[in-house]
Amino acid sequence: MLEDTLATTKKNKGSTHADFLPLGTIHIGNDSSYKRGRYCSIALLPLSVLVLLAGSCSRRATPPKPYAAFVADSQSNSVAAVDLARLRVVASVSVVPGADRLVLRPQSHQLYVVAASGHLSVIAFPELRVIATLPVGRSARDLVFSGDGRRAYVLDPSGGEIAFFNCEAPKEVARTSLGTQLSGLALTPDGRTLVASAKATNRLFFVSVESRKTLGSVEAGKSPGPMVILPDGLKVFVANTEEEKLSAVDVGSRQILAHVEIGARPTALVLKPDGGELFVLNAQSSTLTIVDAFHNDVSQTLTTGREPVAAVMRRDGGVLYIANAGDGSVTALDVQNRLLLASTHAGTEPCALALTPDERFLVVADPAAASLAVLRTDRNALVTTIPVGARPVDVVISNWLWEQ
Numbered sequence: 001m002l003e004d005t006l007a008t009t010k011k012n013k014g015s016t017h018a019d020f021l022p023l024g025t026i027h028i029g030n031d032s033s034y035k036r037g038r039y040c041s042i043a044l045l046p047l048s049v050l051v052l053l054a055g056s057c058s059r060r061a062t063p064p065k066p067y068a069a070f071v072a073d074s075q076s077n078s079v080a081a082v083d084l085a086r087l088r089v090v091a092s093v094s095v096v097p098g099a100d101r102l103v104l105r106p107q108s109h110q111l112y113v114v115a116a117s118g119h120l121s122v123i124a125f126p127e128l129r130v131i132a133t134l135p136v137g138r139s140a141r142d143l144v145f146s147g148d149g150r151r152a153y154v155l156d157p158s159g160g161e162i163a164f165f166n167c168e169a170p171k172e173v174a175r176t177s178l179g180t181q182l183s184g185l186a187l188t189p190d191g192r193t194l195v196a197s198a199k200a201t202n203r204l205f206f207v208s209v210e211s212r213k214t215l216g217s218v219e220a221g222k223s224p225g226p227m228v229i230l231p232d233g234l235k236v237f238v239a240n241t242e243e244e245k246l247s248a249v250d251v252g253s254r255q256i257l258a259h260v261e262i263g264a265r266p267t268a269l270v271l272k273p274d275g276g277e278l279f280v281l282n283a284q285s286s287t288l289t290i291v292d293a294f295h296n297d298v299s300q301t302l303t304t305g306r307e308p309v310a311a312v313m314r315r316d317g318g319v320l321y322i323a324n325a326g327d328g329s330v331t332a333l334d335v336q337n338r339l340l341l342a343s344t345h346a347g348t349e350p351c352a353l354a355l356t357p358d359e360r361f362l363v364v365a366d367p368a369a370a371s372l373a374v375l376r377t378d379r380n381a382l383v384t385t386i387p388v389g390a391r392p393v394d395v396v397i398s399n400w401l402w403e404q
Contacts, residue, residue, distance in 0.1 A: 067085070068081060068401070069354065069396070073099065073393070074367075075391035078094050079102070079113060079123060080389055089386065093130060095123070097115060099121070099393075100114065101114035105145055105152070105167060106147060107149045109126070110122055110167075118135060118136050120132075120134040125400060126402075134171070136172075138156060142155045142184055143185075144187045144194075146209075150167055155184075157182045160177060161176060162176045162194060164212060174212050176214065178196060181199065183199045183225045184238070188229055191209060193208065194207040194209060195207075195229065199225065199241070202222055203217045203218065204227075204254075216254045217254070219256075221238075222241075223240060224240050226266075231273075231274070236251055237271075244263055246280065246291065262289040264301075265283075266289075267309060268309060278291040281304070284307075287304060300338060305343060306324050306327040308325075313335070318336065320333045320335055321355075325349045325350060330362070332344070342380030344382055350365065351393060352392075355377070365394060365395040366392065369385070371385040372388045372392060373385045374386065
């Protein structure tokens with residue numbers, strides 16, 4: 001209620017989102033008083049606000065933790081580091097050309113930058129410097145890590161190969177050729193089997209991590225692309241991007257279990273943490289298809305914002321956040337009740353999302369607006385937008401905190 005009152009007061013004075021500070025403190029007065037946090041200036045405020053401020057100066061809400069968000073800029077060939085407590089860029093790290101994917105290495109303070117130019121940049125934090133540049137091939141895409149973070153596997157899509165990396169060195173240690181152009185890569189939860197999709201041949205390939213040899217392949221649908229593997233590792237779903245269906249494949253036998261007709265061409269897949277439901281974004285039809293992952297059939301189809309392209313789910317599976325590139329909105333969906341909680345305008349063409357570890361904030365990368373939008377999840381409301389480069393295309397958030 002207090003923040004609503006203050007926001008209204010500031011709005012009446014012509015302020016913008018950039019003026020609003022979601023830090024759980026009251027910023028009225030000069031900057032020095034705000035930084036010290038010792039008092040509030042209350043001059044010229046209405047009596048109703050004065051009454052609220054009387055208690056707020058002594059009972060301030062806990063500010064959000066200073067999480068580090070990293071944003072890939074594919075045009076300026078850089079990664080911006082953003083302090084989410086102060087809502088500003090604190091560093092920009094130059095990386096290899098064409099950076100378009102970011103992956104945090106498990107159990108480390110390292111960020112791997114995947115570039116379409118066929119290279120990886122490895123950034124160490126809190127140093128915020130590149131400690132290695134690793135060649136992959138003619139192109140690079142879909143990096144996945146082993147659970148302990150000691151090994152990484154990267155597609156060279158154009159060369160039709162999977163590169164194996166020792167992350168401790170770091171260096172490439174092996175390479176497996178599949179002889180066809182590749183489009184996606186996934187790793188079973190036990191870390192034993194890699195699954196690669198190949199649009200050119202409409203097939204999925206299965207590769208042993210230990211022997212680095214091809215175990216076999218199976219024909220899926222037309223132009224198989226994004227994949228998800230169930231938590232038990234027994235089944236993989238693949239989006240057939242040139243037709244209106246998914247394919248469900250048994251990992252052990254490498255046999256088709258079902259072709260699931262969804263009535264739209266799938267764009268991206270998000271699996272519920274318990275593995276029970278699969279959420280399929282269909283950009284062309286502006287819909288979301290919910291699939292029963294155990295029974296391989298469609299439960300429901302819902303209308304989203306225009307052109308949904310990416311989504312992220314809360315750890316408890318309760319809310320799904322969807323980036324709609326066609327209308328600049330982010331949709332929040334109550335998963336259990338299938339209810340739309342909110343649709344928040346977040347920019348021009350949002351394409352990637354990430355939740356803070358405490359899930360209080362959602363950040364949204366927008367290449368068309370050249371910015372990072374920050375939303376509060378408890379209110380599904382836009383807090384502010386931060387300029388982060390010429391073309392931000394991906395964002396991740398680590399649980400590392402900036403030193404205070």
